[in-house]
Every structure is written in C-alpha cells, then in structure tokens.
Amino acid sequence: MTWLLLIIIVLAVVFIVQIGRARELASLVRGEKAEEFERNNFHAGLGMVFMISFLLICIVSFIYYIPYLLGWGPNTAASLHGPVVDSVFNTTLFFTSIVFFGCQFALFFFAWKFRGQKGRRAKYWAHDDRLELIWMLVPAIIMTFLVVSGLQAWNEIMADVTPEEVAGEDYMEIEATGMQFAWLLRYPGRDQKLGTKHFTKIDGTNPLGQDWTDKKNIDDFQPSEIVLPVGKKVRVRINSRDVLHNFYLPQFRVKMDAVPGMPTYFVFTPVVTSDSMRNRYKGYDNWNIPDKQNPDKKRWEAFEYELACAELCGRGHYSMRRVLKVVTAEEYAEWFDGIEGTSHYLNNVRGTDKDPFKDVAKGELEFEQLLAQKEIVKAELASLQEAMAAAAGESLSKMEAAETKVLAALKIARTTLDVAAAKKAAADAKAATMSVLAQPEPIEAPATDSVATDSVAEEKPL
Numbered sequence: 001m002t003w004l005l006l007i008i009i010v011l012a013v014v015f016i017v018q019i020g021r022a023r024e025l026a027s028l029v030r031g032e033k034a035e036e037f038e039r040n041n042f043h044a045g046l047g048m049v050f051m052i053s054f055l056l057i058c059i060v061s062f063i064y065y066i067p068y069l070l071g072w073g074p075n076t077a078a079s080l081h082g083p084v085v086d087s088v089f090n091t092t093l094f095f096t097s098i099v100f101f102g103c104q105f106a107l108f109f110f111a112w113k114f115r116g117q118k119g120r121r122a123k124y125w126a127h128d129d130r131l132e133l134i135w136m137l138v139p140a141i142i143m144t145f146l147v148v149s150g151l152q153a154w155n156e157i158m159a160d161v162t163p164e165e166v167a168g169e170d171y172m173e174i175e176a177t178g179m180q181f182a183w184l185l186r187y188p189g190r191d192q193k194l195g196t197k198h199f200t201k202i203d204g205t206n207p208l209g210q211d212w213t214d215k216k217n218i219d220d221f222q223p224s225e226i227v228l229p230v231g232k233k234v235r236v237r238i239n240s241r242d243v244l245h246n247f248y249l250p251q252f253r254v255k256m257d258a259v260p261g262m263p264t265y266f267v268f269t270p271v272v273t274s275d276s277m278r279n280r281y282k283g284y285d286n287w288n289i290p291d292k293q294n295p296d297k298k299r300w301e302a303f304e305y306e307l308a309c310a311e312l313c314g315r316g317h318y319s320m321r322r323v324l325k326v327v328t329a330e331e332y333a334e335w336f337d338g339i340e341g342t343s344h345y346l347n348n349v350r351g352t353d354k355d356p357f358k359d360v361a362k363g364e365l366e367f368e369q370l371l372a373q374k375e376i377v378k379a380e381l382a383s384l385q386e387a388m389a390a391a392a393g394e395s396l397s398k399m400e401a402a403e404t405k406v407l408a409a410l411k412i413a414r415t416t417l418d419v420a421a422a423k424k425a426a427a428d429a430k431a432a433t434m435s436v437l438a439q440p441e442p443i444e445a446p447a448t449d450s451v452a453t454d455s456v457a458e459e460k461p462l
C-alpha cells in the first residue's frame with residue numbers, strides 16, 4: 001500500500017513537471033513574453049509584502065523583548081561603568097539599524113521597481129564618481145566615530161586601580177579561578193591581601209595552590225558565593241586552572257576571559273543592591289511568574305545576580321554558576337564576620353603535615369588570637385543586648401551608651417591585624433558592659449498603672 005502511494009506521488013510529480021515544461025516550450029514557440037511579465041509583477045509584489053511584514057516583525061519583536069534586553073527596561077546596568085557599555089551598544093545599534101532598514105528596503109524596492117516589463121530595457125552605467133564617494137565616505141565617517149568612541153569607552157572601563165589606591169580602603173580585591181567545572185572564589189581576609197600561590201602546590205587539600213609559608217594566606221577564605229558591599233570598587237583577579245573560561249557578570253557588564261597561565265583582571269563598582277534589583281523587576285510582567293527552580297516564589301523574589309562562565313569550556317560548562325549578592329556596608333560587615341573563620345588554612349591545613357606553623361600551639365597564631373578576641377567582644381555585646389531587652393526606663397539609655405562603645409570595639413575586633421589592639425578592644429567592651437551589668441542600678445519601674453498597683457499590693461503584707 002505504501003509503495004503504491006509512493007509510486008502515485010512520484011508519477012504525479014513527474015506529470016506536473018512535464019506539463020510545466022510543455023507550457024514553457026509552447027510559450028517560447030508562440031514567442032509570447034506576456035506570461036513572464038505577469039509572473040514578474042506577481043513575484044515583485046510578493047517581495048514587497050515580504051519586506052514590509054519582515055521589517056514589522058523586527059520592530060514588534062524588539063519592543064516585545066525590551067524587558068529581557070540588557071540595557072533596556074529593568075536591565076539597565078548595576079555597575080558604575082555599565083552605562084558607558086550600554087551607550088556604546090546603543091549608539092552602534094542606532095547606526096546599524098539605519099543601515100539594516102535602508103538595505104532591506106532598497107533590496108526589495110529595487111527588485112519591484114525595476115522588474116522586467118514590456119518595453120523596458122536595462123541601462124548601462126560604467127561608473128559614477130559622486131555615488132562612489134558617498135558610499136565610501138559616509139561609512140568611513142560613521143565607522144571612525146564608532147571606533148574612536150568605543151576605544152575611549154574601553155580605556156575608561158579597563159583602567160586598573162592606580163598604585164596610589166590602597167587595597168581595603170579605596171578598593172577591595174577578590175579572586176575567581178575557573179576550572180572544569182566550577183568557579184573557585186577567594187577573599188583576602190581581614191589583611192585585604194591575597195596570599196601568593198603557585199600551580200605546583202595544587203593538591204587535594206589545596207585547590208588553588210596557596211603557599212602556606214606566606215602569612216597573607218592564613219586568613220584567605222573561599223566562599224561559595226560572591227558578596228560585595230554596594231558602592232565599593234572591586235578588583236577581581238581572574239585565573240584559570242585548566243582551559244579557557246570567562247568571568248561574566250551580565251548585570252554589571254563585566255566580562256573577562258580566564259586564561260590558564262595568564263592572570264587577567266576586571267575593576268568595577270556595584271551600585272545596585274540585590275534587594276533594589278528585585279524591587280526593580282517587581283514591576284514587570286515577565287518577572288511576576290513563578291520561578292522555575294523555586295515555584296513558591298515569583299521570579300523577581302527569587303532573583304539573585306549571577307556569575308556565569310561565558311566560554312564554552314566543556315561538558316559541564318552550564319554548571320559554572322555562582323550567586324553574587326550586593327548588600328549594604330553593614331550587611332557586608334556581618335557576612336564577613338561570620339565567614340572569616342572559614343579560612344581555608346585554619347580549617348584544612350592547620351596542624352597537618354603541610355602546616356609550616358605546626359610548632360605554634362593551636363590558638364597561638366596571630367590570626368587565631370584575633371578571632372578569639374573578636375568572640376569576646378561579640379559575647380559582651382550579646383549579654384548587653386540581652387539585658388537591654390529586659391530593661392526599660394533610665395537604665396536603657398545608659399546601656400545604649402555602653403552598646404555604642406561595644407559596637408566600636410567590635411569594629412576594631414573585626415578588622416584589626418594587631419593582637420594588642422584586639423585585646424584592648426575586648427577589654428573596653430568588657431568594661432563597658434560591666435559598668436552597666438555588674439552593679440545593676442535600681443531599675444525604675446515604668447510608670448504604668450498596673451505595675452504600680454502590683455508593687456503596692458506586694459509590699460502590703462510586709
């Protein structure tokens with residue numbers, strides 16, 4: 001049955017083709033061009049219809065996708081240099097759009113206008129100096145403008161930090177190392193200095209090849225996500241352990257290859273916190289649908305900035321994703337406080353055969369002492385706050401004054417590299433809490449009626 005159908009179809013096709021040929025021959029014999037001219041009219045008209053609908057689809061789809069396009073709708077840049085990148089893109093888009101629409105129009109319009117018609121003959125034109133001048137000069141001027149403004153933007157965006165700028169004060173430095181298939185992140189710790197490393201030192205417990213004899217490595221930690229304080233300039237050192245990867249932060253317009261054996265960098269300043277970005281997306285329909293990974297939440301609620309790999313680096317390329325959070329300076333200090341104790345050295349190397357400071361008793365290393373002093377200040381703060389929650393009235397203001405002192409001590413304990421300063425801060429914190437807690441002053445009862453009657457009622461039996 002199938003065979004029979006197939007044969008019928010083949011025969012039908014052959015039949016149609018033969019008829020077409022016969023008609024062509026017939027019209028040739030009769031010398032009639034009329035039919036050809038009619039076909040020309042029809043096809044030229046179809047071309048015009050196609051052009052108009054194609055250009056309309058281009059415009060409509062552009063408008064439809066605006067909420068998804070970087071640089072448009074809610075996706076304006078979240079970094080300081082981002083608007084420069086966007087403006088270069090948009091300027092280029094402006095000129096290429098003119099060329100695109102002009103070319104498409106000319107292509108179909110000329111095919112229609114100069115279609116073969118009865119009595120029309122082609123005109124021979126050797127060349128036209130004026131025309132050639134125009135089509136050489138106009139693109140040359142536009143290209144020069146695009147290249148020069150692009151170069152200016154490039155120099156502005158790719159500028160490194162200057163030697164006068166101090167790490168930790170004017171900017172912070174972090175490190176991202178690409179490998180198949182993950183990003184290894186490293187923060188410099190409270191000394192703000194990334195320790196040295198060498199690829200020959202890479203092993204099971206030392207994924208980055210850090211040199212443990214370098215004390216700058218002791219407080220370096222490796223978080224699973226990037227957290228950055230808003231408004232702070234960040235310099236990212238970008239490395240690769242194996243093949244080409246690419247450090248890509250789309251919302252920040254940051255994109256740089258990670259090249260094995262050749263460190264690269266990118267300096268940028270995040271200016272929109274994750275929370276503000278979520279608020280921005282809240283107003284858009286395409287962000288108000290359930291999130292794919294987290295169906296209980298809307299897309300805008302589940303939004304996090306992401307670090308992606310933008311270099312097709314192998315089978316697991318898609319999994320090279322890390323969350324990036326931009327937070328306020330206070331939130332950053334809290335996060336840093338909680339995570340600095342996860343120092344890779346302290347948790348994986350300290351006390352093992354690979355530890356060059358094995359002989360130093362545990363707890364005696366400078367960094368360990370600093371962490372311990374910080375814990376003392378935090379404990380003082382906790383007890384003070386606990387007492388404040390219970391107290392009321394006049395003593396509260398005294399406690400608040402003490403709290404301010406302890407918070408100042410905490411700031412020192414969190415950031416200092418000086419054990420003596422940390423010890424002094426801890427002592428100050430202790431003294432401040434003691435002054436309030438050790439000799440509890442008569443806490444005046446709040447002047448509410450119920451409490452007043454209660455105390456009177458209690459006193460009566462005595």
Ligand SMILES: [Cu+2]
Pocket residue numbers: 178179244245246309310311312313317320
């Ligand atoms: Cu990759």
